[in-house]
Amino acid sequence: MNDETRYDAIVIGAGVGGLAVGTLLAREGKKVLILEQLDRPGGRALSVRGEEIADRGLDWYRKLLSSQYTYIAGSEPDLETIIKKRLLDGYTLDIGYHAISANGAGYMLDFEDCIGGLPEVEKHGAHFGSHYKGKIYRDVAGSSIDPELKRIAKEGRIPYLSFYTDPYGLSDDDIDELEKVSFKEWADKKGISKSDVIFNHLHTVSTLFSTINDPGDISIGDIFRYFKHAFLPKLHRGVLGWAGGFIGHGAMEWSKAVAQKIRDLGGEIRFEARVTQILVDQGRVSGVRVELPKGETTFQADIVISNIPAQHTFKIIDRKYFPEAWATRVETMYGYGSYVPYMGLNRLVMPEGEAKMGLKNTCVLPKSEGFDYDVYICWNIQSAVDPSVAPGGKYLYTAYLPVTEKEAMNRKLISKIMHRLPEFMEEIYPGFKASIDWKLDLVCWKLEGVAKSISQAGTQKVPVRSEHVKGLFFAGDTAKGYGVAMDCAIASGMICAGEILGKDFGIR
Numbered sequence: 001m002n003d004e005t006r007y008d009a010i011v012i013g014a015g016v017g018g019l020a021v022g023t024l025l026a027r028e029g030k031k032v033l034i035l036e037q038l039d040r041p042g043g044r045a046l047s048v049r050g051e052e053i054a055d056r057g058l059d060w061y062r063k064l065l066s067s068q069y070t071y072i073a074g075s076e077p078d079l080e081t082i083i084k085k086r087l088l089d090g091y092t093l094d095i096g097y098h099a100i101s102a103n104g105a106g107y108m109l110d111f112e113d114c115i116g117g118l119p120e121v122e123k124h125g126a127h128f129g130s131h132y133k134g135k136i137y138r139d140v141a142g143s144s145i146d147p148e149l150k151r152i153a154k155e156g157r158i159p160y161l162s163f164y165t166d167p168y169g170l171s172d173d174d175i176d177e178l179e180k181v182s183f184k185e186w187a188d189k190k191g192i193s194k195s196d197v198i199f200n201h202l203h204t205v206s207t208l209f210s211t212i213n214d215p216g217d218i219s220i221g222d223i224f225r226y227f228k229h230a231f232l233p234k235l236h237r238g239v240l241g242w243a244g245g246f247i248g249h250g251a252m253e254w255s256k257a258v259a260q261k262i263r264d265l266g267g268e269i270r271f272e273a274r275v276t277q278i279l280v281d282q283g284r285v286s287g288v289r290v291e292l293p294k295g296e297t298t299f300q301a302d303i304v305i306s307n308i309p310a311q312h313t314f315k316i317i318d319r320k321y322f323p324e325a326w327a328t329r330v331e332t333m334y335g336y337g338s339y340v341p342y343m344g345l346n347r348l349v350m351p352e353g354e355a356k357m358g359l360k361n362t363c364v365l366p367k368s369e370g371f372d373y374d375v376y377i378c379w380n381i382q383s384a385v386d387p388s389v390a391p392g393g394k395y396l397y398t399a400y401l402p403v404t405e406k407e408a409m410n411r412k413l414i415s416k417i418m419h420r421l422p423e424f425m426e427e428i429y430p431g432f433k434a435s436i437d438w439k440l441d442l443v444c445w446k447l448e449g450v451a452k453s454i455s456q457a458g459t460q461k462v463p464v465r466s467e468h469v470k471g472l473f474f475a476g477d478t479a480k481g482y483g484v485a486m487d488c489a490i491a492s493g494m495i496c497a498g499e500i501l502g503k504d505f506g507i508r
């Protein structure tokens with residue numbers, strides 16, 4: 001056996017979950033190889049410079065997006081004109097909207113603490129709020145609370161802050177139980193629903209965390225676990241000042257910095273390396289078969305970690321190794337998609353404070369238009385928070401409007417949202433439509449790999465250690481992990497590394 005092709009652990013995929021587990025293993029002295037099909041790290045948290053799109057062309061861009069479950073549904077002007085006139089030059093586009101929860105103070109910070117920090121990564125904090133009946137209500141950020149919500153809660157004796165404080169008094173077993181309870185059920189029982197303003201506001205926060213429109217399907221236990229374990233310690237440390245934020249120069253900068261850390265620790269990352277098969281010998285993994293630009297090869301390891309969405313597991317490992325019921329459950333776990341437009345603006349028509357906020361609304365299009373539930377939005381002028389993502393004098397608008405995987409594939413429904421969005425913005429900010437230089441309508445059918453619904457959240461996801469094939473592990477937002485998407489993938493990477501190493505990284 002060739003020592004050069006033998007590793008302690010092979011990670012399939014350089015998404016944030018794969019990078020997290022790879023770094024922690026490399027840090028413990030393991031010989032780690034990460035195999036990534038693309039030419040860059042980050043997976044769904046990718047970023048692309050506008051110049052690269054113009055230089056490499058539309059086919060390349062479409063292929064890149066499609067590798068991350070995303071397609072272009074439309075644009076204004078047409079795509080050929082956008083490319084020919086190089087309208088995207090000077091912009092940095094994440095794949096869709098890509099804010100980081102608590103400006104990176106959640107599990108992202110826990111992970112960074114474990115690996116000695118990532119000082120080279122910039123984070124730009126943003127306040128978030130909800131827009132309801134012409135007023136803006138701010139999300140809780142650290143210990144700062146919107147005075148109007150506080151007043152309404154006090155006058156109506158509505159336990160608004162229970163949403164944030166209840167989790168701290170709960171045991172982990174209580175939280176496990178609450179995974180199967182919806183935000184709506186919890187809010188009704190608590191009496192939160194007595195105030196439409198407070199219910200609406202907390203609904204927007206719950207959708208922001210879960211990417212699910214329907215409050216009757218959002219797991220309250222997942223949110224509570226996140227508050228208790230990811231946020232409470234940071235509140236005590238005084239580092240929880242923002243509801244969200246953006247990675248400077250695009251989300252991928254985080255993954256690039258982590259990838260460098262892995263190399264510094266002696267780990268290896270191979271790009272343009274697509275794993276075609278996980279090799280299994282007598283019930284345990286023995287390595288992987290890989291397609292490289294030069295041809296096919298195999299790498300050996302007793303530990304293989306799959307970072308690809310779990311629903312695609314059986315594309316790279318034979319289904320026969322798993323009980324049928326388990327395989328079917330994994331394949332049928334549903335994610336959540338999103339309409340994720342970008343707009344290049346030539347001026348800002350909203351007050352500066354609002355341009356710098358992440359603003360949410362529970363209904364851009366009502367359920368009656370054919371959707372499973374009213375379609376929610378969260379939008380930012382990303383360049384007002386991080387000016388590096390737009391050229392001088394221009395502004396980048398990004399947004400996400402969650403839709404189910406099925407809705408994401410329904411061109412008629414997507415077309416309704418595409419046409420509605422500029423009108424919706426114009427109603428709030430007259431002059432908005434005239435400020436648009438260009439618009440790109442992206443749709444992603446797997447923003448959240450596994451929706452944090454009452455039937456799938458947290459501990460109900462795919463376990464990080466396979467019970468059926470020895471040496472096979474899972475990491476990423478479809479495996480056991482908690483919290484907002486990128487944070488969830490990172491948490492899962494930490495749980496996975498802990499399981500392999502027999503070590504406690506603070507997340508169970």
Ligand SMILES: Cc1cc2nc3c(=O)[nH]c(=O)nc-3n(C[C@H](O)[C@H](O)[C@H](O)COP(=O)(O)OP(=O)(O)OC[C@H]3O[C@@H](n4cnc5c(N)ncnc54)[C@H](O)[C@@H]3O)c2cc1C
Pocket residue numbers: 012013014015016017018035036037038041042043044045067068070095096097098099100101273274275276307308309316338340400444446447448449475476477478484485486487489
């Ligand atoms: C449009 C969009 C908007 C989003 N917005 C947000 C947001 O605002 N905030 C947030 O926190 N999260 C957001 N997310 C979700 C977040 O990006 C994901 O939850 C997270 O990045 C998932 O990471 P992962 O490691 O689980 O998986 P992935 O990112 O899917 O990583 C898997 C990796 O495996 C690679 N791969 C797949 N098959 C193979 C193979 N056979 N061989 C080798 N490599 C392979 C892929 O190329 C990829 O790099 C968004 C996602 C999208 C798509």
